[in-house]
Amino acid sequence: MDLYDVMRTTFACRDWTDEPVSHETVHRILDNARFAPNGGNRQGWHVIVLDDKETRRRLIPLIEPTTSIYAAQTMAGESPWNSITPSSVDPAxxxxxxxxxxxxxxxxxxxxxxxxxxxxxxxxxxxxxxDRVGVISGASIYPFVWNILLSARNEGLGGVLTTYLAGQEPEVQKVLGIPSHHAVAAMVPLGVPVKQLTKLRRAEVSEFTTIDSFDGPTFESPASGE
Ligand SMILES: Cc1cc2nc3c(=O)[nH]c(=O)nc-3n(C[C@H](O)[C@H](O)[C@H](O)COP(=O)(O)O)c2cc1C
Structure with a gap:
């Protein structure tokens, strides 16, 4: 597949057929994903292949408080879990x-x-x-996670990058035996998609790109005659 087609159509897949995916395939996905860029090439990633159904189910109550707050803040018209605007919603x-x-x-x-x-x-x-929430650390792990999703796409699979497990990180660390200095970056379910989306909704380049400064002139498409 053309790389641009892959980039434009690798959607967040949350619905899979029952078709199993072998460890061999998962290994191939990781074997290709590992070439992701990361700070200083220190490759701080660790992957847990969660085969055990019981252990997986133990994650549900650890996700729910986070998604409950997300839903309540969304219903209140807020941008949920943002670190800038204080929420009107009582988290507890x-x-x-x-x-x-x-x-x-x-x-x-x-x-x-x-x-x-x-x-x-x-x-x-x-x-x-x-004096703000950290974003740079994520840059050493999310290219790897995205590579997993791209490799999965190449295997005819689909998945979604989820982060809601991090809301209860200390509990998740206990359940999965993760050391405290390892941040829980993502949970990624994968499988054969029930259907492949072909159109993703994203803003146009001109809506988020400017020249020379943040409030500079819009970076228009040369094709638009600018
Ligand atoms: C950093 C990040 C965090 C995300 N967290 C979650 C999540 O916790 N749960 C979930 O269902 N999807 C999560 N997603 C998936 C997004 O909802 C999805 O990428 C976005 O809506 C675009 O979907 P689309 O590619 O199908 O258009 C996350 C995606 C990213 C990149």
């Missing part, structure tokens, strides 16, 4: 409300479930002294 109340998150069972019952962690003792987090 929202978590206890147990807003159901559609499809969570399906996620943990997917043919393959991977949990990906990153060793923060290896990652250079150049923004760690700034």
């Amino acid at each position: 109340e929202a978590a206890a409300a147990g807003h159901s998150f559609p499809g969570l069972d399906k996620m943990v019952d997917a043919p393959v479930v991977l949990v990906i962690t990153v060793d923060l003792s290896l990652v250079a987090s150049f923004d760690k002294e700034l």
Whole structure:
């Protein structure tokens, strides 16, 4: 497939057929994903292939408080879990409300479930002294996670990068035996998609690109005659 077609159509797949996916395929996916860029080439990633169904199910109650807060904040018209605007939603109340998150069972019952962690003792987090939430550490793990999804696509599979497991990270670390200096970066379910989407909704380049400064002139498509 043409690389641009892959980039434009690798969607967040949350619905899979029952067709099993072999360890051999999962190994091939990881064997190709490992060439992802990462800070200082320290490769702090660790992947847990979650075969055990019981263990997978133990993750559901660890995800629900996070998704409940997400749902309550969304219903309140907020951009959920953002780190800038204080929320009007009481997190304890929202978590206890147990807003159901559609499809969570399906996620943990997917043919393959991977949990990906990153060793923060290896990652250079150049923004760690700034007075805002860190984003740089993620850059040493998410290219790898995205490579997993691209490799999966190449195998005829689909999946989704999820992060809601991180909301209860200490509990997740206990359940899966993850050391405390490893951040829980993602849970990625994979399988054969029930259907392949071909059109993703994204803003146009001109809506997010400017010249010379953030408020500079819009970077228009040369084809538009600018
Ligand atoms: C950093 C990140 C975190 C995400 N977290 C979740 C998540 O916790 N749960 C989930 O169902 N999807 C999650 N997603 C998937 C997004 O919802 C999805 O990529 C986005 O809606 C675009 O979907 P599309 O490619 O099908 O258009 C996440 C994606 C990214 C990149």
